[in-house]
Amino acid sequence: MSTPLTAEQVRERLVSLREHDLPTHGGRTLAYVYDSGRAEVDLVAREALAAYGGSNGLDPTAFPSLAAMEREVVGFAAGLLDAPAGYAGTVTSGGTESCLLAVLAARDARPEVARPRIVAPTTIHAAFHKAAHLFGLELTLVDVDPATYRADPAAMAAALSERTVLVAASAPSYAHGVVDPIEEIAAVAAERGIRCHVDACIGGFVLPFLDAPPWSFVVPGVTSVSADLHKYGYAPKGASLLLHRSMALRHTQFWATADWPGYGVVNSTLQSTKSGGPLAAAWATVSMLGRQGYAALAAEAREATLAIAAGVDGIPGLRVLVAPDSTLLTLATDDSCDVYTIADELLARGWYAQPQLPYRGGPASLHLTVSAATAPGVGDVLAALREATAAAQAAGPVAVDPGIAGVLGSLDPAGLDDATLGGLLAAAGLAGGDGGLALPTRMAPIHALLGSCSPGVRAALLTAVIERV
């Protein structure tokens, strides 16, 4: 960094730096990224992102264009989510922030509750764990139906108490791609005057066009809904939505202070200064696609999802864990192989699918987020899955050393200091010469090791890995 680079050098370096990243386009990366396959929409969105990179959403009176675009994007989503007259919405930086703000608004609407609780199914997104942690709430997780992976409304009703300030459920859940029974859940929440949030972060721009049971604001008792613009909204990263049924419900989401010598602070989101880029890019995307565009994209992704699911049924060793309600597919194996090896074999063939560790009696699985750009390549996905599964069967399931598994299984995450974690990473063959990290090309043995740990130890080990990356 001591010698400044020329513009040309910077451009070249940016290209070469990305060489080892997963591709964001082309439909072969089946998690993290969402490709509409509409090149012109992407291009204009990137122009908007760049044009507004320096604008500041901190003060909508100073940058009225941002307020106008936010109103339009929220208004568009209100139509998709069946928001009634009087709704209020906010563009946030991502799904996690939308969920955090729903929790914060619910907590601060009930200041008389000393130890507030959230009640949610075990399949709820990690964002709610984060919200509970950051904002000092208790998260009560309720087991889902073990056959359908959907929330159990009766069990959730039984878990409610005087202290419950929010009930949350998914449309659909990230890990299993199924929609919770929102009507029943919202009804039990409403009966007790408790807010009910529907996390449609990943379904908000898809489910409106599919034949799903009611999950949006059409359901009485649903008080807020989150939907990510940077997922199936197909906008560049950094944009999500949180809508409330009324302005009054949104009020406690805001935070303001004039108790310092500088400018008056009114924040609708967790950020204060925030780039106008992601909002402008999302506005451009929504404006160009419109309802018709999203309907077509949802149909393409849904058709591809069903075609992949049908094809998986013919692949020995592999199965669809639960029939998909939307455009997410969860696959599992029989005893002849494991999903971790399949993921490695897919990567070697230029495809990325996301391994999910076993959790609460559910098996390890492989997550596929299917976006519209994957639709023309369904035959290729299936060929890759077939080859990868055959290779995984030939290799057999990765074995975890029973001694190491025994140690890992008995660890108390609270007692894990950095030296112990470093030692564990070294024992797992992950330590580089310089005390840094040496990630192997094949991740299956690591995933299998993590799979034998409790969630607490998994989190500690993953943190140790990322700290060293």
Ligand SMILES: *Cc1c(COP(=O)(O)O)cnc(C)c1O
């Ligand atoms: C992705 C997702 C989130 C979190 O969104 P980020 O944009 O990754 O912060 C929350 N809930 C669900 C259901 C999701 O799929």
